[in-house]
Amino acid sequence: MPSADLPLPDCRAFRPELPVPVDFDSFWARTLGDVPPGGRDKPCVTLVDTGLTQVRTYDVAFAGHGGQTVRGWLRMPTGATEPLGCVIEFLGYGRGRGPAHQDLLWACAGYAHLVMDTRGQGWSAASGATADPDPGAAGAVPGFATRGIESPDTYYYRRVFVDAVRCVEMMRGHPEIDPARVVVTGISQGGGIALAVAGLVPGLAGVMPDVPFLCNIPRGARVGGLPPYTEIASYLRLHHDRTDMVFRTLSYFDAALHAARATAPALFSIAMMDEICPPSTCFTAYNHYAGPKDLRVYEFNGHEGGGEHHRAEQLAWVRSLFAGLSAGRTATS
Numbered sequence: 001m002p003s004a005d006l007p008l009p010d011c012r013a014f015r016p017e018l019p020v021p022v023d024f025d026s027f028w029a030r031t032l033g034d035v036p037p038g039g040r041d042k043p044c045v046t047l048v049d050t051g052l053t054q055v056r057t058y059d060v061a062f063a064g065h066g067g068q069t070v071r072g073w074l075r076m077p078t079g080a081t082e083p084l085g086c087v088i089e090f091l092g093y094g095r096g097r098g099p100a101h102q103d104l105l106w107a108c109a110g111y112a113h114l115v116m117d118t119r120g121q122g123w124s125a126a127s128g129a130t131a132d133p134d135p136g137a138a139g140a141v142p143g144f145a146t147r148g149i150e151s152p153d154t155y156y157y158r159r160v161f162v163d164a165v166r167c168v169e170m171m172r173g174h175p176e177i178d179p180a181r182v183v184v185t186g187i188s189q190g191g192g193i194a195l196a197v198a199g200l201v202p203g204l205a206g207v208m209p210d211v212p213f214l215c216n217i218p219r220g221a222r223v224g225g226l227p228p229y230t231e232i233a234s235y236l237r238l239h240h241d242r243t244d245m246v247f248r249t250l251s252y253f254d255a256a257l258h259a260a261r262a263t264a265p266a267l268f269s270i271a272m273m274d275e276i277c278p279p280s281t282c283f284t285a286y287n288h289y290a291g292p293k294d295l296r297v298y299e300f301n302g303h304e305g306g307g308e309h310h311r312a313e314q315l316a317w318v319r320s321l322f323a324g325l326s327a328g329r330t331a332t333s
Contacts, residue, residue, distance in 0.1 A: 005223065005278040008299065011270075014280050015287040018216060021251050027152060028200060028252075032165060036067040043170050045074065050101040054078050055108065057100045062170045064119070064130075064163035071129045072116045072167065073097050075107040076176065083178035085205070085322045086112040086171050090164055090186035090193035093144070093213065093228050094121055096128020109315055112177055116167045118189070119159060120144065132159065139239075145231040150245070152252040157214070161196045161253065168201050181205050181322050185314070188277060188303065189213045189228070192255040195285055198266070199258030206321050207262065208314055209285070210269040211277050211305045214255040216284035218247050225275040256285040263291040267317045269310050271301040 006014060021027065043062035050057050056076045064070035076084065087106045091097070097117040106113035121144070122128020134154075140146040148154035164184075172179040183206040184194040191212030198207040213220075213228065221232040232250070236243055251257065266289055270282040286295055296313055298306045306313065 005272075005274075006280045008272060008279075008297065011272075011279050011283040013287075014283045016216065016219075016284060018218075018254060018256055018284070018288075019251055020257055021248065024252060024257065031158060031162060032200065039063050039067045039166075040169075048100045052101060052104075055104055059100070060114065060170075062166060064166050065159040066134075068119070068133060068159075069130070070117060070119060070163045070167070071097065072114055073100055073103075075104065075113045075115075077107050077110050080110075080176065083181075084110070084112040084176055085181035085318070086114065086174075086177045086183070087318065088114045088116065088167060088171060088182065088184045090116055090184070090190035090197075091118050091121070092125070092187045093189040094124030095126050096122020096130075098126030102126070105311060105315075109319075111318070112171070112174075114167065114171055116164060118193075119163060120156075132156070134159065141231040141234045143228055143231045145228045146235040146246075149235070149249050152249050155249050155253060157196075157253045160193060161200065164193050164197045165200055168197060168204070181325055183208060183318060183321070185209070187211060187305065195255035195262065195289075196253070196258040198262035198264050198291075199255075199260070202263070204264040205325060206318065207264050207266045208268075208317070209255075209266070210310065211271050211274055211303055212255055212268075212282055212285060213277050214253060215259075215277070216256050216281040217250045217254050219284070220278060220281045223278050223280070227276075229276075256281075256288050259285040259289040262289060265321060266291055266293040267314065268293065268295045269298065269305045269313075270295065271298040271303060271305045273300060273302045274305075276303040 046059045048057045058074040060072045117130040119130045120132030147156035185208035186194045187210040191209035192214030220229040268286045
């Protein structure tokens with residue numbers, strides 16, 4: 001698919017100023033501070049027999065937004081004797097956590113790997129196991145991008161972002177995890193969630209957003225050729241009088257605004273022929289990102305991005321990142 005967005009030199013310089021709600025930070029402080037009774041109870045972690053001998057897999061259930069149960073898979077290398085670095089992965093749009101024996105890359109590399117289910121999803125590439133009991137008001141376009149869009153308090157991604165923050169908190173408290181070596185990552189929707197977490201959670205070791213969704217959402221809704229951004233355009237095609245309200249709600253969840261508050265080292269990937277997450281939207285987040293950052297551009301790829309080639313880039317990046325942290329500890333001890 002030929003490029004339909006800005007050319008690469010223009011994307012590299014693309015840093016539009018996005019409107020920031022005056023209560024952006026206080027909204028998120030209030031949201032994350034609202035912990036219901038039992039909202040930080042000890043997670044339920046159950047060993048699963050997958051038949052694999054070199055990787056331990058656990059079914060994890062923890063309290064997310066509103067104390068509601070969120071599930072995930074935790075995979076760890078067998079025989080680890082010291083606290084592990086951890087990669088927390090958020091999933092692409094429509095995907096659930098899938099079966100227990102999948103996604104072994106990070107555990108085979110010697111890290112703990114937590115795959116968080118995305119509430120209400122799990123109907124595309126892999127099944128899910130986490131319900132979303134609050135579907136929002138009637139009239140949303142099928143999908144998740146307009147669910148509860150009438151207000152930031154009811155919007156679907158408010159619940160998802162809280163789930164993701166609680167997931168990081170849970171893993172930092174795990175006795176086999178080194179809390180100073182926690183990296184968040186994800187592709188597409190997962191990349192947008194990872195950027196939001198990077199802006200909301202201090203002290204992460206790193207963040208790896210791949211072809212991230214939810215960045216410069218107004219532009220995505222106007223130039224994106226495929227769902228999920230087209231869900232927003234379809235909603236506004238019917239509700240002509242709600243444009244300002246919709247984009248105000250979405251501004252609280254724009255990953256580019258969260259990126260501007262993130263300080264952890266980051267490795268981005270962006271694909272220049274991406275019709276789902278137009279590269280200019282991804283570059284908006286990259287160019288606003290406040291911490292140390294690096295980028296891999298895949299000029300002739302679509303939404304698949306760099307695929308397994310980029311996984312190799314990530315493996316090398318995480319290894320170097322964790323080695324640097326270990327060296328820093330040794331130098332100060």
